[in-house]
Structures are given as C-alpha cells and as structure tokens.
Amino acid sequence: MVHAELAENWGLKALARHLKAHTITEMRHAERHMERILFLEGFPEVSRIGEIRIGKNVEEILFKDYEGEVQAVKGYNETMNLAQRLGDNGTREMIAEILKDEEAHVDWLETQRELLSRMGLPAYLQYLAGEFSE
C-alpha cells in the first residue's frame, strides 16, 4: 500500500494502479486467513507480522515486493504441505487459491524487472507514467 501511494505521488499511474490492485488482493487474503483461523477456533495474531520493507525508488520497490512475493509463495507451499499432512483439506484448498494470486504477483514483478532491465530506467519510468501500460 505504501508503494502504491509512493508511485501515485511520483506520477507513475500504471505502477500505482497495479500496486493498489495487489494491495486489495492481499487484504482479501488476510481476511480469508482470519476467517479460517477463527473457524478453526484460533486467534489471529496480527501483531506478529514480519518486517515491512519499503523501497525508496522504483527499483527498490520492484525488488522488495518481488522478494516479499517469492517469500509468500514459499510460505504458502509449505503451509499447503502441512495442511495436507494434517488432513486439513479446507485450509489446503484455501491456500491453493491464494498461492495462485501470489504466483501471479511474482510473475508480474518478474516482467516489470525484465522491462526495467531492457528499457533502462528513463524509458521504463515513462512507460509507468502512461495510461497505456497494463
């Protein structure tokens, strides 16, 4: 969410639009996790989330978000394996759906990092500032 606001403040409309969409997806994931934890009679310990890594420029944003998404994919794969071992297919299926969203985020960030590498920063920033980039 911070990265989306930074991108908007820098006039990078396309980047802001994508990062806001990712943020909304992540909020829906958090909601589903909390609902599942409560269903399983647990308590959502939201105060124990990990470090929030904020980039100070576009390259850092893409790198830090990419690292976070790769970590999320790894964690969801581990959680799916654990749920499978425990015979908790409801959790396993929920995580499988979330995992697909996270893989799509990784894919998008990989594409952006590749575009940045091929275009160079000035052209890539111009691309991000436009309305045309999807």
Ligand SMILES: [Fe+2]
């Ligand atoms: Fe994500």
